[in-house]
Amino acid sequence: EMNKTVLVTGGAGFIGSHVVERHLNEGNAVVVVDDLSMGLLENLPENDNLTFFEKSITDTAFMNDLLAKYNFDYIYLLAAIASVADTIERPYESHQVNQEANIAILESLRINNLRPQRILFSSSAATYGTLPDLPKREDGPVRPATAYAIDKYATERFLLTYSALYDLPAVAVRFFNVYGPRQNPKSPYSGVLSIITSALQDNSVFRLFGDGLQTRDFVYVKDVVAALKLAEDNDQMVGEVFNVATGTSRTLLDAIKGLESASGKKLMLKKEPERLGDIKYSEADISKLTSMGYTPMYDFNAGAAEYWDSL
Numbered sequence: 001e002m003n004k005t006v007l008v009t010g011g012a013g014f015i016g017s018h019v020v021e022r023h024l025n026e027g028n029a030v031v032v033v034d035d036l037s038m039g040l041l042e043n044l045p046e047n048d049n050l051t052f053f054e055k056s057i058t059d060t061a062f063m064n065d066l067l068a069k070y071n072f073d074y075i076y077l078l079a080a081i082a083s084v085a086d087t088i089e090r091p092y093e094s095h096q097v098n099q100e101a102n103i104a105i106l107e108s109l110r111i112n113n114l115r116p117q118r119i120l121f122s123s124s125a126a127t128y129g130t131l132p133d134l135p136k137r138e139d140g141p142v143r144p145a146t147a148y149a150i151d152k153y154a155t156e157r158f159l160l161t162y163s164a165l166y167d168l169p170a171v172a173v174r175f176f177n178v179y180g181p182r183q184n185p186k187s188p189y190s191g192v193l194s195i196i197t198s199a200l201q202d203n204s205v206f207r208l209f210g211d212g213l214q215t216r217d218f219v220y221v222k223d224v225v226a227a228l229k230l231a232e233d234n235d236q237m238v239g240e241v242f243n244v245a246t247g248t249s250r251t252l253l254d255a256i257k258g259l260e261s262a263s264g265k266k267l268m269l270k271k272e273p274e275r276l277g278d279i280k281y282s283e284a285d286i287s288k289l290t291s292m293g294y295t296p297m298y299d300f301n302a303g304a305a306e307y308w309d310s311l
């Protein structure tokens with residue numbers, strides 16, 4: 001098989017760096033565009049097939065040149081202001097990154113007649129908002145309630161429209177609660193499992209918001225990478241949106257137990273009031289994705305064990 005040329009925006013970030021690693025392992029040439037606002041250079045391996053640009057995707061002149069120069073086979077649109085809280089602080093700036101810059105990329109491909117084999121965009125379970133119905137289905141209602149969720153939803157729709165109208169084969173995925181190595185625990189709005197593992201490592205106190213009985217569909221980052229790989233090659237997935245999750249949920253207290261047993265340590269925990277705007281229960285229906293041939297390989301205990309051992 002011929003080697004591919006792959007663009008990963010946000011490639012120095014948590015999920016992006018795993019996508020980069022996978023493609024380098026397969027011998028493909030990878031270009032990363034990341035402004036390092038959230039990503040870290042140390043997330044990226046040393047590799048002759050990797051080219052890194054410290055640039056924002058909002059630099060459209062740069063992006064236009066890059067797209068024309070490389071004529072990518074696969075384009076991963078993973079760059080984002082990924083913290084919901086951050087988008088609440090700066091809704092217009094985050095809109096420019098999370099929506100406008102991505103549409104500018106699509107437009108550049110369209111106008112310049114560049115036709116990648118696949119474009120993949122990371123949408124979010126946040127599009128479902130606080131709607132109570134479980135499990136969440138892709139054909140069910142959405143109620144995006146923050147700038148973050150609105151931009152993810154709108155970009156997802158733009159992408160699928162470009163896919164249908166302009167021969168730009170694209171797939172959108174809605175990530176649920178992704179966890180694993182390289183998720184940065186530094187912000188209070190980081191994924192909860194990265195905060196818990198870092199508290200276990202440092203023997204520091206974890207602040208539990210609410211009763212711990214809230215549920216999440218936690219999906220290991222390697223399963224996410226596998227779902228994206230499927231979307232690269234499966235033509236039936238083009239023009240569609242897919243939940244990426246495990247299809248099962250667990251309470252936060254259960255997740256803590258799993259990480260305690262993976263680490264052999266006991267978490268110090270302080271109960272605090274429920275976080276404002278928190279969703280109580282979340283679980284994905286993944287039958288649309290499994291009907292494409294996807295099976296999650298990591299149950300929670302396997303993911304927790306591998307995550308802990310990677311630290």
Ligand code: UD1
Nearest residue numbers: 084125126177189190191192193195207208209214275278
């Ligand atoms: C996640 C996404 C968010 C998205 C939402 C949509 C992350 C980091 N956030 O939020 O972008 O809008 O899904 O469904 O993936 N918690 C604690 N202590 C902490 C941190 C968190 O108790 O220090 C609790 C939270 O209150 C929450 C649960 O853990 O109940 C999960 O929190 P978090 O990892 O931030 O994810 P979501 O709230 O599901």
